[in-house]
Amino acid sequence: MASAFIPGQRFDLGLTVLSEEDIISFAKAFDPLDFHTDKGAAEKSFFKGLVASGPHIFTLVHRTQWIPLFGKTVLAGLGVDKWRFFLPVYPGKKILSAVTVQNVKANPEKKHAAVTWFYEFKNEEGALVQSLEMTVLHKID
Amino acid sequence: MASAFIPGQRFDLGLTVLSEEDIISFAKAFDPLDFHTDKGAAEKSFFKGLVASGPHIFTLVHRTQWIPLFGKTVLAGLGVDKWRFFLPVYPGKKILSAVTVQNVKANPEKKHAAVTWFYEFKNEEGALVQSLEMTVLHKID
Numbered sequence: 041m042a043s044a045f046i047p048g049q050r051f052d053l054g055l056t057v058l059s060e061e062d063i064i065s066f067a068k069a070f071d072p073l074d075f076h077t078d079k080g081a082a083e084k085s086f087f088k089g090l091v092a093s094g095p096h097i098f099t100l101v102h103r104t105q106w107i108p109l110f111g112k113t114v115l116a117g118l119g120v121d122k123w124r125f126f127l128p129v130y131p132g133k134k135i136l137s138a139v140t141v142q143n144v145k146a147n148p149e150k151k152h153a154a155v156t157w158f159y160e161f162k163n164e165e166g167a168l169v170q171s172l173e174m175t176v177l178h179k180i181d
Numbered sequence: 182m183a184s185a186f187i188p189g190q191r192f193d194l195g196l197t198v199l200s201e202e203d204i205i206s207f208a209k210a211f212d213p214l215d216f217h218t219d220k221g222a223a224e225k226s227f228f229k230g231l232v233a234s235g236p237h238i239f240t241l242v243h244r245t246q247w248i249p250l251f252g253k254t255v256l257a258g259l260g261v262d263k264w265r266f267f268l269p270v271y272p273g274k275k276i277l278s279a280v281t282v283q284n285v286k287a288n289p290e291k292k293h294a295a296v297t298w299f300y301e302f303k304n305e306e307g308a309l310v311q312s313l314e315m316t317v318l319h320k321i322d
Contacts, residue, residue, distance in 0.1 A: 086257055
């Protein structure tokens with residue numbers, strides 16, 4: 041797996057559910073807007089209820105799912121593009137995550153490749169909640 | 182400030198220095214690659230020393246500088262684009278942060294505006310370390 045990244049390869053990153061406590065705790069640390077940290081205020085907000093901070097689901101899935109699979113081959117992060125917050129993530133709702141190898145620029149002499157990964161997060165109804173492109177420099181054999 | 186976002190407005194977000202402890206602690210929680218969490222391993226890495234997780238500097242400056250200035254007017258996050266990690270952030274080095282209003286799409290009837298903010302992080306030598314575009318839906322009067 042470390043040595044070959046093939047465009048189109050898709051990896052299921054499983055199902056994630058954020059609790060109210062998860063949402064409030066992450067947001068207090070990193071994104072303390074009242075619709076992420078205060079249920080009462082959130083009910084009067086644009087979202088009509090508590091919602092996760094935008095980066096929360098990616099941050100968690102990347103940490104718990106992607107890094108165990110691919111972390112050992114990472115040389116450096118290069119960029120993030122087209123991160124879109126299409127739909128809010130409410131507490132207790134199932135989010136299905138997947139990542140696909142979108143593009144690979146290999147440099148066999150230097151034994152590395154710039155890999156663009158396309159992350160997708162969908163809700164139980166199959167609607168796209170978020171997506172993003174992440175480009176990482178990986179070691180290759 | 183809440184009511185008018187004008188393209189070209191620039192806000193100085195001050196000087197940030199990440200310590201080794203800051204870098205290791207953030208990375209253990211969110212990005213546990215060995216060149217972010219282990220000095221010995223980091224010295225043998227691409228970076229020849231411990232470096233901060235890519236998202237660390239933005240996450241911290243956004244939380245501590247941008248949210249106190251603009252958080253009250255946020256309705257929803259819309260996206261992040263063109264986040265580039267040009268240079269590593271080493272412990273003990275000064276990073277100067279600034280954000281500029283890059284684009285504003287106002288909807289006066291709905292009293293909101295989609296504002297694209299351009300974040301820049303520079304080192305003491307004036308070299309660009311990171312930049313990104315963040316688009317947020319804000320309340321306007």
